[in-house]
Amino acid sequence: MTDTPHLPPAPAHRSLPEYVRHWAEATPDRRAFTFVDHRATHSRGVHRTLTWRRLDLRVRALAARLAEEAGPGERVALLCPQGTQYVTAFLAALTAGLVAVPLYPPGLPGHDGRLTAVLADAAPAVVVTTGGALEEVREFCAGAAVTVVAADQVPDTAAAGVRPVPPGAADVAYVQYTSGSTRTPAGVEITHANVVANARQALSAYGADERPVTCVGWLPLYHDMGLVLSVAAPVVRGALSVLMDPAAFLHEPARWLRLLTAHPHAVSAAPNFAYDYCVSAVTDAQKADLRLDRVAALINGSEPVRPGTADAFQAAFAAQGLAPQTHCPSYGLAEATVFVSAARPWEPLRRFALDRDALAAGKALPARPGDPASVQLAGCGAPAGQQVAIADPVSCTSLPEGEVGEIWVRGPNVGRGYRNQDGLSRRVFGARFADPADDALPSGPVNGTTTAADTGQVLAGAADGAVTGAGDDAAGRFVIGDGGEAGGWLRTGDLGTVLDGQLVVTGRLKDLIVVDGRNHYPQDVEATAHEAHPAVRRDRLAAFAVPGAGGERAVVVAEHVRTTDLADIDTAALVREIRAAVSARHGLRLAEVVLVPPGTVPRTSSGKVSRALTRERYLAGAYRAGTAR
Numbered sequence: 257m258t259d260t261p262h263l264p265p266a267p268a269h270r271s272l273p274e275y276v277r278h279w280a281e282a283t284p285d286r287r288a289f290t291f292v293d294h295r296a297t298h299s300r301g302v303h304r305t306l307t308w309r310r311l312d313l314r315v316r317a318l319a320a321r322l323a324e325e326a327g328p329g330e331r332v333a334l335l336c337p338q339g340t341q342y343v344t345a346f347l348a349a350l351t352a353g354l355v356a357v358p359l360y361p362p363g364l365p366g367h368d369g370r371l372t373a374v375l376a377d378a379a380p381a382v383v384v385t386t387g388g389a390l391e392e393v394r395e396f397c398a399g400a401a402v403t404v405v406a407a408d409q410v411p412d413t414a415a416a417g418v419r420p421v422p423p424g425a426a427d428v429a430y431v432q433y434t435s436g437s438t439r440t441p442a443g444v445e446i447t448h449a450n451v452v453a454n455a456r457q458a459l460s461a462y463g464a465d466e467r468p469v470t471c472v473g474w475l476p477l478y479h480d481m482g483l484v485l486s487v488a489a490p491v492v493r494g495a496l497s498v499l500m501d502p503a504a505f506l507h508e509p510a511r512w513l514r515l516l517t518a519h520p521h522a523v524s525a526a527p528n529f530a531y532d533y534c535v536s537a538v539t540d541a542q543k544a545d546l547r548l549d550r551v552a553a554l555i556n557g558s559e560p561v562r563p564g565t566a567d568a569f570q571a572a573f574a575a576q577g578l579a580p581q582t583h584c585p586s587y588g589l590a591e592a593t594v595f596v597s598a599a600r601p602w603e604p605l606r607r608f609a610l611d612r613d614a615l616a617a618g619k620a621l622p623a624r625p626g627d628p629a630s631v632q633l634a635g636c637g638a639p640a641g642q643q644v645a646i647a648d649p650v651s652c653t654s655l656p657e658g659e660v661g662e663i664w665v666r667g668p669n670v671g672r673g674y675r676n677q678d679g680l681s682r683r684v685f686g687a688r689f690a691d692p693a694d695d696a697l698p699s700g701p702v703n704g705t706t707t708a709a710d711t712g713q714v715l716a717g718a719a720d721g722a723v724t725g726a727g728d729d730a731a732g733r734f735v736i737g738d739g740g741e742a743g744g745w746l747r748t749g750d751l752g753t754v755l756d757g758q759l760v761v762t763g764r765l766k767d768l769i770v771v772d773g774r775n776h777y778p779q780d781v782e783a784t785a786h787e788a789h790p791a792v793r794r795d796r797l798a799a800f801a802v803p804g805a806g807g808e809r810a811v812v813v814a815e816h817v818r819t820t821d822l823a824d825i826d827t828a829a830l831v832r833e834i835r836a837a838v839s840a841r842h843g844l845r846l847a848e849v850v851l852v853p854p855g856t857v858p859r860t861s862s863g864k865v866s867r868a869l870t871r872e873r874y875l876a877g878a879y880r881a882g883t884a885r
Contacts, residue, residue, distance in 0.1 A: 263468060263494050270425040271448040272491050273315070273351040279494045280312035287496045291339040294504035294511060301500070301511065306340050308494075311347075317415035318348035318384075318407055325403045326381035328353040331431065333380035333402075334478070335361045335393050338501040341407045342477045343487055345384040346430070348407075350448070351420045354382075356430035357443070358478040361389045362396040366858060374433050374441055375400070377675070425449035431675050432480050432590045443675035444590045454593035454669035455488040457641040461598040462523050462553045462584065464493060469552055470519040471497040474505040474512055475526070480594035481557055485525050509534045510542040513573075517547045525555035525586075527863060528562055529795045531569040538572070549577025553584050553601035560761040560779065561585035561634040563607040580604065585634040587761050591684065591746055593669045597644060597715065597759045599637035606635030606758050612842070616775045618660045620753045620760065629841055631780060635758030642667025644715040644759055645745065646752065647689065654694040654714075655753075660762055663752045664745040686744035695745075715759055767867050769801045769844075771808050776844055778867060785812050785849070788837035789830045793817045796857050798870040802847075809847035812838075813870050813879060818854045827851055850879050 266278050279288065288308045292301035306314065322332060332349040334356060336342040349356035357378045362368055380402055385393040387406045394404050423429070429451055431443040459465040471490045475482030477499075490497035498515055505512050513534065516522045531554075556566065566583040583605050586598035599606065609630040614621040623630030638644075642665060646655045649662040664687060673681030689695050751768070752761040762777060769776040781799040786792045797814035812834065816825060831849045838844050856879070858869040873879065 265465065266492070266494055269422075269452070271350065271423050271429070271452065272347060272488060273420065274422050275452075275491045275494075276308070276312055276315060276347055276351075279308040279491075283494065284309035286494075288490070289340050289343050290496065290498045292498065292500045292504075292511075292515065293339075294500065294507070297507075300514070301504075304340060306344075311344065313412055313415050314344045314407075315347045315351050316418045316420065317412055318344055318405075318410050319351040319420055320414045320418045321405060321410045322348060322354055322382055322384070323352045325405065326352075326354055329355060329428070330382075331355045331357050331378050331380040333357045333359055333375060333378060333383045335359055335383055335385045335389070335396075336407065337361055337386060337389060338477060338499060339386075340499075341386045343497075343499075345407045346477070346483070346487060347491070349384070350423065350429050353421070353423055353427070355428050358430060358432065358483055360476065360478050361385060362392055368396075370441060371396075374443070377441075377443060378431060378433075423448050425452075428672065432483070432593075432671075434590045442677060442680070445672040445675055446593055447672055450593050450669050450671055451484070451488050452492060453641065453667070454484055454595050455492040457639075457667075457669060458484060458489050458595040458598075459493055461586075461595065461600065461637070461640040462555070463601055464489070464495065464523055464552070467521065467552075469493070469495050469521045469523050471495055472512075472515045472519055472522045472524040473497070474500045474502050476502050480590045481525055481555075481588070484594045485523070485555070505530070506533075510538045510546075513538065513542075513546050513548065516551050517545070520550040521552045522550070523553045523555070524551075525557055528556060528565045529863070531556065531565050532794065535568045535572045543573070543576055546573070546576040548573055549579065551578060551582050554582050555584045555586050555598065556634075557586045557588060560763065561636065562783075563605065563632050563634045566605055566634065585636045587636040587663075587750075587752075587759055589748055589750070591671050591748065592642070592665050592667070593671060595640075595669070596642065596665055597636045597639045599635060599758075603637075606637075606756070608633050608635065608755055608758075608760055612780070615660065615762065615777075618775070620658045620660055620755055620762075631777075633760050633762065635755065635760055637758060638715050639665075639667070639759070642669060644754075645689075645694075646754060647687075647745075647747075649747075649765060652687065652690045654689055654691070657754050660751055660753045662765055663748045663750045663759070663761070665748060666743075666745045670746045684747050684749075687747045688744055715754055715757070767800070769799060769808070769810055771801060771810050771844060774843070776810070776842055781810070781812065781838055781842060781844065784837050784841050785814060785834045788834045791816045791820055791825050791830055791851075792834070793854060795865065796854070798857055798865050798867045800867050800871040800874075802871065802875060804847065810838075810844055811848045811850070811871075811874060812846055813850045813852060813857060813874060815854050815857050816851055822851065822853060825851070850874070852879055 288306050288311045290305040294301050332354045334345050346356050383404045387408050390406045425448050428445045429448045433441045433443045473486040486497050584599045588594045588596045609623045611621045611623045612629050612631050645664045646661040647664050655661040673685050749765050751763050767778050778799040782797050786794050793815040799812045801808040834849050835846050858866045860866050
């Protein structure tokens with residue numbers, strides 16, 4: 257097996273299967289995907305690798321098998337464990353002209369109910385898994401009219417003579433179910449053009465479109481970022497993708513850093529908690545073996561990104577050669593395939609200290625120097641190959657720079673809509689500004705800079721990611737193609753603003769806590785609650801509003817740390833300290849603080865705290881037994 261260090265980009269293709277075929281013919285013996293298996297407790301991992309030739313063969317064999325069970329456009333649910341079989345199954349579904357539904361095997365803690373609901377909505381004709389999980393999956397799917405296929409039990413000979421017809425760019429490639437952090441999971445229909453465009457946009461933003469890179473990842477492949485960064489982008493670029501299981505990272509986070517050390521020019525992504533976890537869990541002895549000076553980009557896609565997380569990670573691993581400019585705060589969502597905007601890896605981290613009261617009132621104003629109550633936010637750079645605008649979510653008017661509003665997105669990466677939800681799709685994917693002039697393309701420079709047409713704030717990326725249905729006009733501006741509902745804007749449901757040419761994400765619109773006419777961002781209240789007492793577990797708490805007799809009331813549900821028993825905690829003192837801290841910093845009175853055991857606060861399939869589900873369980877009285885208030 258070989259690797260070509262300076263690989264020229266592939267010719268433009270309309271779909272991932274066409275890219276697989278290209279690399280299998282152009283560089284058949286180069287490594288395509290490596291899964292590092294850490295099944296043994298203290299193992300450094302067993303590497304299992306597919307070359308492009310071998311990947312192409314396995315994809316065509318499984319595609320032929322799937323085509324025997326389902327017709328064009330029918331769904332194929334992927335219930336495979338993390339690994340090369342997952343990659344093969346995903347690409348095989350697309351190659352067969354079917355629609356992949358990236359999911360996970362039964363047994364993921366706390367998510368079997370969601371898996372059942374998603375399978376009912378997706379109505380797949382076929383379920384793909386592996387031989388090791390076959391019986392478990394068959395038992396889970398018992399009673400459903402669905403065929404279960406084990407990817408690794410399909411022989412290579414099934415590929416004999418198979419030359420699949422490339423799918424159409426506008427055909428649906430897969431249905432990405434949202435993580436459900438603020439609502440019931442919904443399936444976003446992503447076309448072949450969408451995923452190719454977004455892969456190219458991400459490659460451009462992270463500097464991976466021209467120089468050699470290796471994609472290193474442990475994010476689950478059923479998650480939008482894991483799928484695009486660890487599968488779609490490497491397939492488009494012809495880059496090596498090195499995978500590991502999320503559980504292997506959680507068991508020993510140093511494993512991720514070892515893979516970054518072993519693969520020069522690595523690009524990798526993780527949420528805030530993963531960087532914090534590395535800082536607290538990686539030992540000095542483990543650091544001695546690390547060399548991080550050749551890492552190309554570390555992507556943080558949390559909402560919003562905390563600058564302190566990047567600072568702490570940088571301080572912890574600077575001695576291992578980690579360069580400060582590798583940190584790339586980013587923003588994205590499943591409805592836009594995943595990637596929207598990112599700080600570039602060769603630029604220093606942009607940070608903004610904002611006045612807390614002004615931000616609550618919808619104004620992003622600089623805080624006074626040294627103000628301990630300021631809100632620290634990281635800039636998420638500018639988009640590539642798409643447009644971002646800030647709109648008033650009620651009046652649908654364009655807002656000037658520095659005013660907080662809903663983030664709207666338009667580009668060839670924006671999905672087709674939600675499966676079987678036409679009304680919701682029109683509302684979310686077909687937004688229009690109240691003034692038709694604001695829907696027009698921005699004037700002036702667009703290579704990641706802010707343009708101020710009239711009073712609106714728009715970020716427009718260069719058309720690096722443009723594919724069929726998109727292009728440039730004579731002035732070099734990005735011209736929207738088939739992204740979104742009839743050329744409309746995607747309403748993200750996220751709040752943000754534009755400052756100094758940077759997209760700054762401030763929070764989720766539906767998560768906003770409104771008490772006594774004042775807005776409070778839940779992540780800020782949660783951070784204050786965590787800092788108020790050492791027994792509160794970081795990133796395992798939820799702040800939300802509930803109805804009360806005199807209006808909305810604010811509540812915090814927090815897990816206590818694993819190292820302390822609930823009986824050993826002075827809960828009355830903990831509640832007093834949290835209430836005092838939140839009152840002093842936010843001017844917000846907490847109606848109730850509930851302390852619960854570790855593992856109680858529900859999380860989405862992507863690992864985020866589900867404030868909506870926590871609120872629902874609180875209102876249902878689920879936290880009365882075995883908790884403290």
